[in-house]
Amino acid sequence: MIEQHGPVAAQDDLRQLNAQLQKQVADLTQQLQAAVKDLESFSYSVSHDLRAPLRAIDNFSSLLHKEYGDRLDAEGCRLIAVVRKNAVRMGTLIQGMLAFAHAGSRQLVLAEIDLEALCRDVLEELTPSFAGRSVSVQLHALPHIRADTAAIRKVLLNLLANAIKFTRPRELAQIEIHAQVSGNESICSVKDNGVGFEPEYGHRLFGIFQRLHDAEEFEGTGVGLGIVKRLIDKHGGHVWAEGSPGVGATFYFSIPSASP
Amino acid sequence: MGAAEHEVEILLIEDSPEDAELTIRVLKEQNLANRLVWLKNGAQGLDFLFCRGAYAGRNVVETPRLVLLDLNLPRIGGLEVLRQLKADPRTRKIPVVVLSSSTQDKDILRTYDMGVNSYVSKPVHFEDFAQVVTQMGLYWMLINKPPNES
Numbered sequence: 001m002i003e004q005h006g007p008v009a010a011q012d013d014l015r016q017l018n019a020q021l022q023k024q025v026a027d028l029t030q031q032l033q034a035a036v037k038d039l040e041s042f043s044y045s046v047s048h049d050l051r052a053p054l055r056a057i058d059n060f061s062s063l064l065h066k067e068y069g070d071r072l073d074a075e076g077c078r079l080i081a082v083v084r085k086n087a088v089r090m091g092t093l094i095q096g097m098l099a100f101a102h103a104g105s106r107q108l109v110l111a112e113i114d115l116e117a118l119c120r121d122v123l124e125e126l127t128p129s130f131a132g133r134s135v136s137v138q139l140h141a142l143p144h145i146r147a148d149t150a151a152i153r154k155v156l157l158n159l160l161a162n163a164i165k166f167t168r169p170r171e172l173a174q175i176e177i178h179a180q181v182s183g184n185e186s187i188c189s190v191k192d193n194g195v196g197f198e199p200e201y202g203h204r205l206f207g208i209f210q211r212l213h214d215a216e217e218f219e220g221t222g223v224g225l226g227i228v229k230r231l232i233d234k235h236g237g238h239v240w241a242e243g244s245p246g247v248g249a250t251f252y253f254s255i256p257s258a259s260p
Numbered sequence: 261m262g263a264a265e266h267e268v269e270i271l272l273i274e275d276s277p278e279d280a281e282l283t284i285r286v287l288k289e290q291n292l293a294n295r296l297v298w299l300k301n302g303a304q305g306l307d308f309l310f311c312r313g314a315y316a317g318r319n320v321v322e323t324p325r326l327v328l329l330d331l332n333l334p335r336i337g338g339l340e341v342l343r344q345l346k347a348d349p350r351t352r353k354i355p356v357v358v359l360s361s362s363t364q365d366k367d368i369l370r371t372y373d374m375g376v377n378s379y380v381s382k383p384v385h386f387e388d389f390a391q392v393v394t395q396m397g398l399y400w401m402l403i404n405k406p407p408n409e410s
Contacts, residue, residue, distance in 0.1 A: 051361045055384045056278035062386035063285075091384045098363075 043101035050094055058087035093209075096223035100208055103227045108148040108234055115142035115188065118149070119177055122156045130164050135173040142179040145186045145255050151231040152255075158224040159190040159251050165218055166194035166249065184257045185237065191250040196243040205241055228253070269295040269401070271324040273305040273341060274359070275333050279382065283328065283359070286393040292401050297324070302336030305329075306344060309351050323354050326400045331360040331367060339370060346375040353407050355400055359393075 061083045069077060119139055145152070160175070167173030170193055179188040197205065197212050204210045208226035229239045232253045243249035270293065274280040280298050287293035299305050307313040309327075311320045327345070331338035338358065345351045355377040360367065363381045371379055380396050383389045 051382075051384055052276055052279065055282075055361070055382065055389065056276075058384060059282050059386045059389060060278070088385065094384075 039101070040105070043098060043105075046094060046097055046101075051091075054087060054090055054094070058084065058091070061087065092221055096209075096221040100223050100227055100230065103151075103154070103230050104234075106151075108151060110146055111149055113145050113147055113149055113152055115145055115152075115179055115186075118153055119156055119160075122153060122160055125157070126160055126164060129161065130173070133168070133173060134171065135164065135167070135175065138174070138176045140176070140178050142177070142188070143181050143186055146257070147235055147255050148231075151234070155228050155231050155253060156190075158228050159253075162224060162251070163190055163192035163194065163249075165220070166196075166213075167192050168218075169195060181257065185254045186257060187252055187254045189250050189252045191248065193248040196245045196247050196249045197241075198245055199243065202241055202243065206239055225251075267295065267318075267322050268297050268324045270297070270326050270328060271305070271308065272296060272298045272328045273300075273302065273333065273338070274298065274328070274330040275300050276330070279330070279359075282389060283393055286390050287397050290394055290397055292397045300334075302333045302338060302341045305333075305341050306336060309341075309345060309354075310348070320350050323351060325355070325406065327354055327356045329356055329358050331358060331362060331371070339374065342371060342374045342376060355404065355406065357396060357400060359396075 061080055065077070065080045065084070069080075072080070116139065119142060123137060123139075160177075163175045164173065167175065174193045176191040177189070178191070179186060195213070201212050204212065206225045206229040207222075209222040210226075211220065211222040213220075225239075228251075232239050232255070236256050237254040239251070239253045241249060241251045270287070272280060272283060274283065277300075280300075284293050284296060284298065287296065297308070299308060304314075305327075308315045308318070309320075309323075311318040329338045329341060333341070338360070342356060342358070345354065345356060352375075356375075357378040357380055358371050358376050359380050359382055361382050362368075368379050378396070378400070380392060383392055
């Protein structure tokens, strides 16, 4: 009796446990779907609801300057200029937030990418941004990887734009792009001889809206590396950086060889 | 041109008084706002277009030459106004330009599915806004040739 009863009861328990688990998974999935929906409507509200009042601030302060500027003294004009400058800055921040949300919500389409050709393409696009400067870019032989082309293009664009930006004080900016296949992942790096960063703040680099330099010194919103991390995370890869102040920085990203 | 046939040349349906003021100001600078009517929600817009309620005295065939439509409107939204306007043969031919803060692909797609004639995203900054509204106004009022005028 006992030998017969045991397995049957155990089977019942298992069935019950299984049903419970399935219900839990279904509940969690529903919660997750609700959270994603909330986030989507949040990003919509950012794009619409915040931009409308900002447009009023920017436009009406500009009109004030345009139509009453000649009746204001220097201090009055300066005060309006502060309002306008910050309206522009807020517009850039909202734009950055939307770009970040967009980077997370897009579905990846994996394809074989010629990393070297993509790098050349991105560099060509960036050429106007360092016109008049001495910039040497060394492009080592790069492998083909399997990833989303638009995402990797954005990653390279942000990393190279950073390298170009933070080498601005250098007489000769030197940028090196490396990549190697190691084990079951490809690791790509962008190295520069720019202003670098304090290693103890390195963990903050990839956070959204985090900046390690003064806005007066280097422009930017602190969204670029946040987008890089988000796009690489989605591929199942990693991002990290090494740097020392005054010497330069190297940014790495890895992409798994087998699709995640 | 048959402009004289149009009692109202531009119908602006926009709930934000600031956006409406800016739009009208820019159109005025181009002399395009002489016969512009501004309504603040979709219900008023539909009443005007279909000559109901406060606009019962209007003749439905006297259509505006251009409708400028915001999407995020109280009560009846811009999409519904667009849908009804494009569903009725008497109002279907009126060019409708959506002026919206949204740059979301799904909003843009939906309006085109409903037959919008143009979708313009309202720029945040002053110079861009003035330029976009000027170009849009000049194009639809002076360059574009509507079907009912010879």
